[in-house]
Amino acid sequence: MNDELLIDLHKGNARQGPGGDEQTKLALNLAGLSNASQPLQAADIGCGTGHSTLVLAEQLNATITAVDLFSDFLDVLTADAEKRGLADKITTLACSMNDLPLKEGSLDVIWTEGAIYNMGFEKGITYFKRFLKPGGILAASEITWLTQIRPREITNHWKAEYPEIATAAQKIQIFEEQEFMLKGYFPLPQSCWIENYYIPLENSFDTFLAKHDSGEAQAIIDAKKTEIALYKAYRDYYSYGFYITQKI
Numbered sequence: 001m002n003d004e005l006l007i008d009l010h011k012g013n014a015r016q017g018p019g020g021d022e023q024t025k026l027a028l029n030l031a032g033l034s035n036a037s038q039p040l041q042a043a044d045i046g047c048g049t050g051h052s053t054l055v056l057a058e059q060l061n062a063t064i065t066a067v068d069l070f071s072d073f074l075d076v077l078t079a080d081a082e083k084r085g086l087a088d089k090i091t092t093l094a095c096s097m098n099d100l101p102l103k104e105g106s107l108d109v110i111w112t113e114g115a116i117y118n119m120g121f122e123k124g125i126t127y128f129k130r131f132l133k134p135g136g137i138l139a140a141s142e143i144t145w146l147t148q149i150r151p152r153e154i155t156n157h158w159k160a161e162y163p164e165i166a167t168a169a170q171k172i173q174i175f176e177e178q179e180f181m182l183k184g185y186f187p188l189p190q191s192c193w194i195e196n197y198y199i200p201l202e203n204s205f206d207t208f209l210a211k212h213d214s215g216e217a218q219a220i221i222d223a224k225k226t227e228i229a230l231y232k233a234y235r236d237y238y239s240y241g242f243y244i245t246q247k248i
């Protein structure tokens with residue numbers, strides 16, 4: 001896939017994946033981070049244009065390193081943070097989550113919404129753990145089966161796309177095996193997919209295709225339309241689960 005086209009399709013929208021400010025706040029409450037007397041050291045990994053980063057900056061006594069592979073997304077976050085008077089709490093870092101130039105054992109909080117899949121769920125947990133202080137929080141949203149019994153079409157689709165998709169019980173077991181304690185879990189509601197992500201994305205399709213008149217651009221939109229149709233048909237069977245955990 002052409003990164004520049006994908007960036008252009010997504011950077012004008014508030015979110016680059018399913019999620020919501022209310023859900024970020026709920027996860028923060030479950031993490032129990034709101035009354036820190038000293039500024040917390042936090043990182044939001046795979047933050048995109050940083051909707052979750054801005055919520056963290058508003059809600060927490062913290063300095064936040066906002067990490068994404070693409071500086072175009074981080075530029076949007078920088079501009080929004082300035083507009084909202086939050087710039088002094090956020091530093092952006094354009095790099096891969098696979099190779100973070102952060103100090104081991106330095107972070108109180110690692111936040112990652114809809115992004116850990118880029119390096120793989122279990123590998124990501126194992127890698128991120130080293131950057132947390134003992135007792136640090138790892139909060140991650142990740143594609144999750146909502147049921148054990150499912151239509152074969154959707155099971156086969158996701159197993160081909162992302163073999164690590166699993167039920168919440170299986171995901172929680174992986175956190176526990178990696179010496180994290182579960183502080184809370186909830187699945188994202190359908191509004192996080194439809195209203196917050198897919199509708200704004202669909203609204204940008206025509207402008208995107210007018211700007212990029214190519215087969216590659218059309219293929220990206222066709223793939224997104226298939227993804228959206230699949231979600232609408234099978235939304236009772238999968239969502240993102242939000243896992244709030246603590247390093248033991």
Ligand SMILES: C[S@@+](CC[C@H](N)C(=O)[O-])C[C@H]1O[C@@H](n2cnc3c(N)ncnc32)[C@H](O)[C@@H]1O
Nearest residue numbers: 015016017046047048068069096097113115118
């Ligand atoms: C599905 S989006 C989620 C973005 C944002 N957290 C949200 O919820 O709107 C995944 C994000 O991961 C970023 N990403 C992909 N691969 C990455 C990598 N190797 N390192 C850091 N970020 C990466 C993408 O640029 C994108 O912003």
